[in-house]
Amino acid sequence: MFDDSHVTANEISTQDWYALSVPPRHAADPFACPCCANVFSELLAQTGVDLADQAKHLTPRTTALENSVFVTQAKIQTMNPDQPTADAMWVVDGRIRWVGEEQDAPVEALAEHKVAAGNRTILPGFIDPHMHLAPLAMLHSFENLGPFRFPRTKDALAYLKQKSADVPAGQWLVGRQFDPSLQEGPDYLTIDLLDEVSVEHPIFIYNASLHLAYCNSAALQLAGVTADTPDPAGAEIGRDDNGQPNGVLKAGPAMALVARHNPHTKTADLAQACLDVFAHANTLGITGLCDQGTGLFQGAKELDLYQGLRDSNRMTVRFRYSLAQAVADRWDEAGCRWGEGDEWVRNTGWKIVSDGSNQGRTGLQREPFLNSDETGIAYIEREELFAAVEQRLADGWAVCVHANGDAAIDNVLDAFEAAAAKGLRADSQRCRIEHCSILHDEQIERMAALGLSPSFLIGHVYYWGQAFVQDVFGIDKASLLDRTGTCEAKGIRWTIHSDDPVTEMNPLRCIENAVTRNMWKSEAKLSPQECISTAAALRAMTIDAAWQCHSDHEVGSLEAGKFADFIVLEQDPLQVEPDALSSIAILQTWVNGELVYAAS
Structure with missing residues (x-):
């Protein structure tokens, strides 16, 4: 599918990556978007992590799929203006063969494995047209300390302190999503705040923008960062009035200077x-x-x-x-x-x-x-x-x-x-x-x-x-x-x-x-x-x-010929109050005619 004759990220210098991915004057912006943050490209380059090599070691799935079903007793919103609603759908080999009213179903559909939706609402699966996979994968295992979980910074830090009691001394505590533009508390997480959480564990927390990070004295010590450490090219080590590092790291090269010492970086899959x-x-x-x-x-x-x-x-x-x-x-x-x-x-x-x-x-x-x-x-x-x-x-x-x-x-x-x-x-x-x-x-x-x-x-x-x-x-x-x-x-x-x-x-x-x-x-x-x-x-x-x-020919609506990517909801979004839309439970998610998620 892809050409192998490309230049790799590891062949690009740190300075080149910074110039490519972060515009001038952008590094100090604490609330910027992560689209152009270079912290992870820098971190992978410094630690020698190779995404291509990791991908080769994924264990392939070999089991056969059961992706032919006859869905009945449903309130189907098809998103097809020519046939907006239905109550049954026939899926064969991962594609929709027929959709309509159950009484009109083809005779062959009746022989399929039947799935009764219990009069629940079925929609085409949702599609998020703008996100960032690799950074999200890197962040996925870190503790979420963001505003949507902890409106107050002190509550986020209290949670992290509680977590520190459950892990062996010396093990890194890594957090993400800290956003001082939305959280009540200080604009920066400095050494004095993070040392109150723990001095036995190196602590490293990513700002939601991915343009800044914050660490405690244990993390700085492991990285050998002192008052004499020069700022990396295109980045900045935050310092107090006496010139001592204050735990604030601005832009990828400075962040990677510390983060690369976390052994999880090399072992993470x-x-x-x-x-x-x-x-x-x-x-x-x-x-x-x-x-x-x-x-x-x-x-x-x-x-x-x-x-x-x-x-x-x-x-x-x-x-x-x-x-x-x-x-x-x-x-x-x-x-x-x-x-x-x-x-x-x-x-x-x-x-x-x-x-x-x-x-x-x-x-x-x-x-x-x-x-x-x-x-x-x-x-x-x-x-x-x-x-x-x-x-x-x-x-x-x-x-x-x-x-x-x-x-x-x-x-x-x-x-x-x-x-x-x-x-x-x-x-x-x-x-x-x-x-x-x-x-x-x-x-x-x-x-x-x-x-x-x-x-x-x-x-x-x-x-x-x-x-x-x-x-x-x-x-x-x-x-x-x-x-x-x-x-x-x-x-x-x-x-x-x-x-x-x-x-x-x-x-x-x-x-x-x-x-x-x-x-x-x-x-x-x-x-x-x-x-x-x-x-x-x-x-x-x-x-x-x-x-x-560019995928509406194959997904996005529930109609014959398209892939059977659909979801089952506890309530009909068209029937609930607008303020309650986000609380509707997803009961099932089907992709290619296969059940990939079911609520417990």
Whole structure:
């Protein structure tokens, strides 16, 4: 499936990786997105971990599948407008042979193994069209100390202290998702705070952005980091007023300086961890994922990882991915082409990052941020953006461009308009704007004319909405965030996503966020005029997400000829109150006609 003649991440120097993956001035941004964080690529390079080698050692599945069934007594929402509902479905060899009313079922279906759904609601499996697999696999085994579990930092640290009593002295304690922009407490976790947790265990905690980490004195000691240790190139060791390391590490090279001494780094099986991520996704009703940044973790070796996952015959989600522009020359040397792969693993996009994050004040803006003279950062110059969009469209790629700030979106629209003037239209390849956070009316008009499709990080509204109103933009500009309602009215095809690990994947939570526009720790709604119906939100996470990922011919709706990827829910989302959508239980998840998850 993939070409082996590529340059590996281990052949790229530390300084090169930093230059490729982290724009200037970005390292000190504590609330930035992890898309361009280089900590794990740096850590793997320094410890000699090889994703391709790990993938080769996955034990393949050899057992035969039982994936022919006759599903009855169901409330099926098909997401097929020509046949929106049904109560029975016949699955043969992993594909849907027939769907409709049970009384009209083919005689042959009656001989199949029958599965009675007990009048439960069945939907196509959810598809998250924007997440990051390899970083998520690396983080999966670490303790979640984030705001959605611990709103107060002191509670997170108390939990970690309790955990320290259960593990032998000297064993590392590693945490993730610390986010001072959402957690009540200090902006940084310094030595004095972490030494109160333990001095017998090395402690290492990742900021949710993956651009910073925090460690205690035991971890610094093991790494040999002292006042005399110089800052690595492109990174910074935090220091107190006396020049002593304070436990704060900024950017990948500084973080890896300490993290590489954790023996778990070398022994962790990241290929298996990817399968574990898939299994977790199944518990949330997810049957399809799309990685938006392949290559930023360990270069072209990630393709070998994907191939190993496919060859294992143990995948429980269908996986799509976009290649990162930051390592474009590696993909060109490897001869990568759009659409390579099969129904399980497929290349469906080319990813360009044009700016940073709005909550990190690095999203590129027309006007300065609130109470500031800064307007964010362009991660790619206009001329380079124009050239990349034109070249990749000409090469047949579906181009996906990360753009959060309104000026960044201006640049993206300008680039696609310039390409369209040369006969290279965005709608011919279902091109996307990723996050597409701050949208003005005229930008929506231009998107509609170009045929561009946005995918919204809808958690911005819920988790950061109040901060956008009070601290980042003010109410007028914050009201332009994630304009699903206006795009729906304009007939623009859109989706919503988690960007996990930015927000945790959970389609029903994303759906609730889009339907209600509620804000965390607030009684107010952000731009209630942008609320959409539950039906539209369900469509966004099923057939429309499949369409964005160039997979709607095979998944995304329940109709004859498509793969039998579906979920069974305890309640019908169309019948519950909007505020209760995220609490609906996923009872079963089926992929390729096989039951891959059942609630206990």
